[in-house]
Amino acid sequence: MAKRVVRLKVLRQDGPHAPETKRWEEFDVPWEPQMNVISSLMSVQKNPVTADGKTVAPVVWESSCLEEVCGACTMIVNGKVRQSCTALIDQIAPNGEVITLEPMTKFPLVRDLIVDRSTMFESLKRVKAWVNLDGSHELGPGPRQSQENQEEAYPLSRCMTCGCCLEACPQVNATSKFIGPAAISQVRLFNLHPSGKMHAAERLETLMGEGGVADCGKAQNCVEVCPKEIPLVDSIAQVSRQTTKHMLFGWLLK
Amino acid sequence: MASKSLTRTDSGKTRRVIVVGGGLAGLTTVIKLCEAGVPVDLFSLVPVKRSHSVCAQGGINASVNTKGEGDSPRVHLEETVYGGDFLANQPPVKGMADAAPGIVYMLDRMGVPFNRTAEGLLDFRRFGGTLFHRTAFAGATTGQQLLYALDEQVRRYETVDVEDEKGILVKGEKMVRKFEFWDFLSLVQDDNGRAIGIVAQDLKSMEIDSFVGEAVCLATGGPGIVFGKSTNSVINTGTAASAVYQQGACYANGEFIQIHPTAIPGADKLRLISESARGEGGRVWVPKDAKERRRGKDVPEKDRDYFLEAKYPGYGNLVPRDIAARELFLKCFHENKGVYNDKSQKNELEVYLDLTHIPEPTLRRKLAGILEIYEKFVGEDPYHNPMRVFPAVHYSMGGLWVDFERREDGGLVRGSARNQATNIEGLYAAGECDYQYHGANRLGANSLLSCIYAGLEAGPSIATYIKGLTKSSFDVGSSVFEKAENREKANYQAVLKMDGKENAYKLHEELSIMMLRDCTIERHNAVLDKVIAKVDEVEERSKKIGITDTSGRANMGAQFIRHFKNMVVLARVIAQGARNRDESRGAHFKPDFKQRDDENWLRTTLAFYGENGNKSEVKYVREFDYNVAGKPLHATDKVDITLVTPRARKYETAGAASAVAATAGKDDKPGKDGKKETQAQP
Ligand SMILES: Cc1cc2nc3c(=O)[nH]c(=O)nc-3n(C[C@H](O)[C@H](O)[C@H](O)COP(=O)(O)OP(=O)(O)OC[C@H]3O[C@@H](n4cnc5c(N)ncnc54)[C@H](O)[C@@H]3O)c2cc1C
Numbered sequence: 003m004a005k006r007v008v009r010l011k012v013l014r015q016d017g018p019h020a021p022e023t024k025r026w027e028e029f030d031v032p033w034e035p036q037m038n039v040i041s042s043l044m045s046v047q048k049n050p051v052t053a054d055g056k057t058v059a060p061v062v063w064e065s066s067c068l069e070e071v072c073g074a075c076t077m078i079v080n081g082k083v084r085q086s087c088t089a090l091i092d093q094i095a096p097n098g099e100v101i102t103l104e105p106m107t108k109f110p111l112v113r114d115l116i117v118d119r120s121t122m123f124e125s126l127k128r129v130k131a132w133v134n135l136d137g138s139h140e141l142g143p144g145p146r147q148s149q150e151n152q153e154e155a156y157p158l159s160r161c162m163t164c165g166c167c168l169e170a171c172p173q174v175n176a177t178s179k180f181i182g183p184a185a186i187s188q189v190r191l192f193n194l195h196p197s198g199k200m201h202a203a204e205r206l207e208t209l210m211g212e213g214g215v216a217d218c219g220k221a222q223n224c225v226e227v228c229p230k231e232i233p234l235v236d237s238i239a240q241v242s243r244q245t246t247k248h249m250l251f252g253w254l255l256k
Numbered sequence: 257m258a259s260k261s262l263t264r265t266d267s268g269k270t271r272r273v274i275v276v277g278g279g280l281a282g283l284t285t286v287i288k289l290c291e292a293g294v295p296v297d298l299f300s301l302v303p304v305k306r307s308h309s310v311c312a313q314g315g316i317n318a319s320v321n322t323k324g325e326g327d328s329p330r331v332h333l334e335e336t337v338y339g340g341d342f343l344a345n346q347p348p349v350k351g352m353a354d355a356a357p358g359i360v361y362m363l364d365r366m367g368v369p370f371n372r373t374a375e376g377l378l379d380f381r382r383f384g385g386t387l388f389h390r391t392a393f394a395g396a397t398t399g400q401q402l403l404y405a406l407d408e409q410v411r412r413y414e415t416v417d418v419e420d421e422k423g424i425l426v427k428g429e430k431m432v433r434k435f436e437f438w439d440f441l442s443l444v445q446d447d448n449g450r451a452i453g454i455v456a457q458d459l460k461s462m463e464i465d466s467f468v469g470e471a472v473c474l475a476t477g478g479p480g481i482v483f484g485k486s487t488n489s490v491i492n493t494g495t496a497a498s499a500v501y502q503q504g505a506c507y508a509n510g511e512f513i514q515i516h517p518t519a520i521p522g523a524d525k526l527r528l529i530s531e532s533a534r535g536e537g538g539r540v541w542v543p544k545d546a547k548e549r550r551r552g553k554d555v556p557e558k559d560r561d562y563f564l565e566a567k568y569p570g571y572g573n574l575v576p577r578d579i580a581a582r583e584l585f586l587k588c589f590h591e592n593k594g595v596y597n598d599k600s601q602k603n604e605l606e607v608y609l610d611l612t613h614i615p616e617p618t619l620r621r622k623l624a625g626i627l628e629i630y631e632k633f634v635g636e637d638p639y640h641n642p643m644r645v646f647p648a649v650h651y652s653m654g655g656l657w658v659d660f661e662r663r664e665d666g667g668l669v670r671g672s673a674r675n676q677a678t679n680i681e682g683l684y685a686a687g688e689c690d691y692q693y694h695g696a697n698r699l700g701a702n703s704l705l706s707c708i709y710a711g712l713e714a715g716p717s718i719a720t721y722i723k724g725l726t727k728s729s730f731d732v733g734s735s736v737f738e739k740a741e742n743r744e745k746a747n748y749q750a751v752l753k754m755d756g757k758e759n760a761y762k763l764h765e766e767l768s769i770m771m772l773r774d775c776t777i778e779r780h781n782a783v784l785d786k787v788i789a790k791v792d793e794v795e796e797r798s799k800k801i802g803i804t805d806t807s808g809r810a811n812m813g814a815q816f817i818r819h820f821k822n823m824v825v826l827a828r829v830i831a832q833g834a835r836n837r838d839e840s841r842g843a844h845f846k847p848d849f850k851q852r853d854d855e856n857w858l859r860t861t862l863a864f865y866g867e868n869g870n871k872s873e874v875k876y877v878r879e880f881d882y883n884v885a886g887k888p889l890h891a892t893d894k895v896d897i898t899l900v901t902p903r904a905r906k907y908e909t910a911g912a913a914s915a916v917a918a919t920a921g922k923d924d925k926p927g928k929d930g931k932k933e934t935q936a937q938p
Pocket residue numbers: 276277278279280281282299300301302304307308309310311312313314315316398399438439440441475476477478487488489491492495496528530650651686687688689700701702703704705707
């Protein structure tokens with residue numbers, strides 16, 4: 003019986019300033035049980051030879067947890083943005099189909115499948131995505147919260163800054179300043195928390211101008227690609243209502 | 257005095273401390289330093305929000321006793337020490353147990369969405385090695401939620417300006433500067449060996465640079481990848497701890513590696529099914545008939561062997577991990593009764609972990625995070641099918657040796673410059689990379705706690721240390737830094753020029769297969785000798801690696817070679833430590849030496865790096881001298897057992913882990929498991 007192989011087709015580029023190195027390369031790696039895209043890339047590391055026999059530098063990518071909680075390994079697999087660690091070979095290529103891997107396009111390229119998502123972390127800074135803690139010293143328990151509150155907050159809090167939603171969002175592109183759905187949803191999260199609420203206005207103000215929540219075109223692409231099934235459209239609608247209210251009554255309520 | 261100000265040197269430079277690692281331990285250290293007014297440079301391989309702590313699932317321990325079971329920090333201390341088979345120094349454990357409720361409250365205030373009770377209080381569940389509901393949790397992604405909460409607080413400090421004691425703003429300087437996608441290479445040490453900075457490499461541009469720090473704290477996590485596939489993140493190579501060990505830091509109890517009994521197989525990683533599954537009532541079993549062909553869910557009750565419950569009626573499925581892993585190995589490997597697999601036509605090293613008797617909504621509310629992982633990677637519905645799980649390398653109890661200053665009553669002196677200090681002056685360590693809190697075996701949900709607690713101690717301790725400095729690192733001549741930087745640049749260039757025949761990834765696989773097979777659940781001296789010989793061989797062959805990538809950008813290959821070499825060094829520490837320790841204690845089990853031997857081995861393994869010709873070696877010592885804040889001190893391998901007297905470990909009986917627990921439990925919950933006994937007196 004011929005050994006089963008997995009064919010990867012990878013879009014590579016040596017660096018952001020080397021567009022001339024942009025190229026597709028194909029690799030055949032031996033199939034293994036429970037294999038996923040990451041383990042097949044690991045196979046390429048062990049034997050970095052293309053399908054047509056050329057020895058090349060192994061493909062580089064980003065990963066850490068390998069169980070879809072850290073968000074590091076996001077890339078475009080067969081045309082769809084997702085985490086590559088949960089992209090099981092037997093599911094995405096059950097009959098030995100070619101698997102294409104590309105880096106995300108909405109972020110500056112670093113090399114091969116690695117992109118630089120620091121803007122997402124900057125956005126979290128911009129919207130003040132935190133509770134304003136007095137200090138880490140002992141002050142007794144936090145505010146009591148209902149199970150319902152916890153059940154609303156918890157899913158929002160699972161956002162791993164992976165970037166899928168930004169990649170899928172038509173409003174996020176090289177010419178727009180739109181902050182994207184992930185950070186907006188974090189504003190909802192912190193405005194929900196009993197102590198986070200006290201600074202809701204500050205957060206909303208960061209989303210009122212250009213690039214803020216009003217720039218969302220309601221295309222709903224984001225919610226479809228979010229691996230954590232975060233209700234991003236709900237979050238955007240809620241935050242949008244909060245900003246409107248704040249715009250109308252904010253000064254009065256202060 | 258280096259300076260009267262904690263934020264500025266006399267010459268006006270901002271005094272910063274370097275923290276390497278942004279998991280729970282690192283982030284907590286950063287927060288504590290910032291609160292003390294000390295600015296920080298934070299380094300991490302990955303954006304800190306993607307640190308390995310994000311993987312933790314089950315929860316964090318704190319004896320808040322909201323369920324009226326009579327739990328208390330005293331019981332938590334006793335059970336932790338007992339669970340660790342008495343190898344942990346007890347004062348730090350007491351400090352941790354006492355601080356735990358406060359830590360969980362702090363996290364709660366930061367906004368961690370912990371599960372709640374009907375009354376709106378924090379909910380707690382059970383974990384291994386205890387009879388109490390002591391584990392606070394946020395679904396089954398507790399680590400992620402904790403990491404995010406701390407990450408958010410640190411992000412806030414990224415926006416806060418540095419202010420000196422008089423309240424004058426230091427222009428352009430923020431309390432925290434992050435260096436993400438940077439790899440720690442080594443310490444910069446002054447002529448007296450004091451750590452005054454680090455050399456690190458930018459993993460995008462591959463540029464190597466040195467950084468000044470008044471002190472350095474490593475919070476770089478565990479070394480699971482030494483064993484190849486484990487439950488750890490791929491970045492957990494232990495490279496930083498290995499690097500400072502090679503620079504003279506003492507590595508303690510390296511041989512104590514925790515095997516988690518319940519993981520799922522994978523080609524790249526062994527994904528964990530958290531102990532919380534058993535904490536919520538999950539039951540472990542194998543079919544009574546080794547040739548059982550029916551699917552798990554079709555095997556009737558009478559044909560199942562709930563072997564943990566049968567052998568350990570007291571703690572049942574929640575015996576500590578070392579015991580559970582060994583029992584599983586006994587069942588599957590020695591008795592060949594693992595779950596039969598039709599495809600491979602053999603009994604695998606797998607057992608059933610069964611949750612199907614618990615209502616689906618409860619499972620969704622409390623365990624969805626891990627069941628999702630099972631569903632995704634196994635492709636089977638764990639709500640209605642018993643899961644198939646097997647043991648995997650999970651955690652290192654051993655790590656960098658750190659000091660502590662004991663308070664009269666047994667806890668730690670908060671703010672003593674000795675707490676979390678390594679034997680290299682100015683170098684601190686916190687989190688899984690230190691050895692301090694778990695002895696020979698860690699109890700579930702105690703690690704998130706120990707990481708945060710270590711950070712709470714390290715922060716104030718470092719602040720005290722830098723207050724007492726006579727000379728600021730920022731006043732040391734630049735030549736010292738250039739020298740260190742040039743050394744690392746030369747090392748890197750040498751890696752880029754490697755043109756041998758060996759492939760680093762394949763070599764790693766060879767080593768790790770052996771480590772995994774021969775240096776985990778059961779250890780035999782004759783076999784360990786072979787492992788050590790293999791380490792020798794691999795070390796030799798690692799000089800003949802051929803580099804596959806010479807790119808000047810994001811060169812994963814060159815980085816891996818460095819990490820790999822550092823892993824080989826740690827593999828030796830682990831294997832040699834295991835070879836030497838002729839007894840069984842906690843996670844370290846030798847069938848030829850089944851008993852714990854307190855007379856000879858109730859002591860910390862203290863390892864120092866040495867070289868013999870062109871071969872690395874481990875030098876084990878019983879005592880050594882070191883300095884903290886200019887004060888000469890002396891350490892020995894004696895374990896501080898002043899709070900809980902060692903006794904035999906017996907999980908067959910409920911309440912055995914804590915004498916207090918046995919009586920306390922009695923008043924509140926009589927007769928749940930019938931025979932609570934108070935005989936477990938020391
Ligand atoms: C799957 C899984 C589940 C777990 N569940 C639980 C649980 O429920 N409860 C519990 O108590 N414990 C649990 N643990 C254990 C616990 O998660 C870890 O022990 C703990 O998170 C370690 O935290 P840390 O801060 O020490 O290090 P980590 O979170 O590992 O962080 C290390 C940091 O150091 C950085 N770093 C490492 N090397 C370098 C370098 N060379 N240069 C620069 N930066 C570097 C990394 O980038 C990272 O930021 C679990 C572990 C696993 C594997």
